[in-house]
Amino acid sequence: MRQARAEAAGLADSLMRQWDGVVEAAALTANDDEHDPEGPTIAYERERLQAMREHVRGELTDLDRAAQRLRDGVYWTCEGCGGPIAAARLSARPTARTCIGCASPSTAQTRYRR
Numbered sequence: 022m023r024q025a026r027a028e029a030a031g032l033a034d035s036l037m038r039q040w041d042g043v044v045e046a047a048a049l050t051a052n053d054d055e056h057d058p059e060g061p062t063i064a065y066e067r068e069r070l071q072a073m074r075e076h077v078r079g080e081l082t083d084l085d086r087a088a089q090r091l092r093d094g095v096y097w098t099c100e101g102c103g104g105p106i107a108a109a110r111l112s113a114r115p116t117a118r119t120c121i122g123c124a125s126p127s128t129a130q131t132r133y134r135r
């Protein structure tokens with residue numbers, strides 16, 4: 022039990038590190054300059070930053086949700102089937118809310134047909 026708790030704490034740490042990265046990226050994109058006359062490069066850059074900002078927004082929502090799941094003690098529980106989510110999956114993708122079986126549509130369909 023102690024080991025599982027230590028693992029969860031480690032995951033919370035990695036979540037927070039990811040969070041910091043996202044906040045940093047958000048701060049960077051918030052600084053983009055409206056009045057730089059550099060032409061197409063800047064326009065392209067701005068578009069890229071805009072896309073990144075959208076991405077960051079989604080990421081923040083996912084991280085918020087993961088943090089809430091951690092607080093609720095259901096971080097390790099699949100939202101789809103109620104089974105456990107593999108630790109390897111969560112360390113690769115800390116914001117995962119379903120097990121691999123539920124995340125893969127083809128598997129879900131197979132299960133439906135039975």
Ligand SMILES: [Zn+2]
Pocket residue numbers: 099100101102103104119120121122123124
């Ligand atoms: Zn599942």
